[in-house]
Amino acid sequence: MNILFISHSADLTGAPLALYKISRELHTKYGVNSKFIIRNGGILESKFSKIGKVIVLLNKPTNIFTFILFFLTKTQLGRKLIYKTIVRRKIKARDIDNVDLVINNTSTNGELLKLLQLPEQIPVITRVAELESMINKQAGKNSIKQTIKYSNIFIAVSESVKNNLINNYNINENSIHVIPSFIYPKQITEMANSVEADSLRKKFNIDKRTLVVGSSGSPGLIKGTDLFIQTVKMLHKHGIGKKYLFLWVGGNKSNKWFKQLLKLRNLNIIAIPYTENPYVYFNLFDIFILFSREDSFPNVCMENAYLGKPIICFNESGGAKELVNKGCGITLDKVDINEVIRSITLLQQNKELLYKLGNKGTEIIKAGYTQSQIPGKIHKLIQETLKNN
Secondary structure, three states, X not given: OEEEEEEEEOOOOHHHHXXXXXXXXXXXXXXXXXXXXXXXXXXXXXXXXXXXXEEEEEOOOOOHHHHHHHHHOOOHHHHHHHHHHHHHHHOOOHHHHOOOXXXXXXXXXXXXXXXXXXXXOOOEEXXXXXXXXXXXXXXXXXXHHHHHXXXXXXXXXXXXXXXXXXXXXXXXXXXXXXXXXXXXXXHHHHHHOOOOHHHHHHHOOOOOOXXXXXXXXXXXXXXXHHHHHHHHHHHHHOOOHHHEEEEEEOOOOOOHHHHHHHOOHHHOEEEEOOOOOOHHHHOOOOEEEOOOOOEXXXXXHHHHHHOOOOEEXXXXXXXXXXXXXXXXXXXXXXXXXXXXXXXXXXXXXXHHHHHHHHHHHHHHHHHHOEOOOHHHHHHHHHHHHHHHO
């Protein structure tokens, strides 16, 4: 079986990492022959190249000319003009001829799907990992329309994503299959334990009685970094902030929100920039809070649940509640800092509940969110799609 994978990026971020894991599992477990078309290059190129041929349409900017090109691809007109030229130059007929199926990762590649002019007999499965505001921000209405037009089947990473596709884009629900991402428990365990938790506690001067409240992601309004900061300030206003250490993992040092976090060390906030091993820091958490205003179903929820951390999230933010409501945390009806604080205080005062929710999370992840379960579901969908096409 020959599959062409399309990725909007090769950066070390959620969607490209998920595609890398999927393609690797399909290659190693089911013998899939893989090719990759990557719109914008990045650090994961070398990993993809170990699985199959990689065609990068636009490399990371190295000079003013390539920076302008890269910037223009953030606009609808720029993508249309630039990729049209690059596709004609870099993608040959032989790259498409023997392809049995295409897996398009994210809703943002609509213009590229159109430009590829794939034969009708080649079905396209599009994996959607975005909710509405991210679709509008990263893809735009034209791109998502083209993605829908040129896709036969959709994988939604959560029920929230599926409902958004049905309600806002009128996609037939029978064409949408909910298949979440997955984690590698053994690898996470090894990486989490690669640094002794006690040594990190000593490094950050964390008392054993201090409860560590963690969050993670690229800092910004969508990820709720402002809500994180408001929560910390409110706890200090109530005179109980010193009982906690607040740890944010992830972010570029040039990010304005990350810079703001760094300035709040006096409020017991520690900010850790992007790292290939966030698990040593996750391991320090007593509670994980997903402050996101919108998030389809981030891997950090699965990773922290596996590591035994109770999760607090907002009902209206996206797919995290679909995991948390299975019994591994607390789902709040709305975005409300006072409710967040009440939940933190509850878990701080009731350690039996904290451990119960954490242990349940580990159990849930092992049973349904690992490489032992999810790739097989994707492979089965691929076979069914080829059979029915």
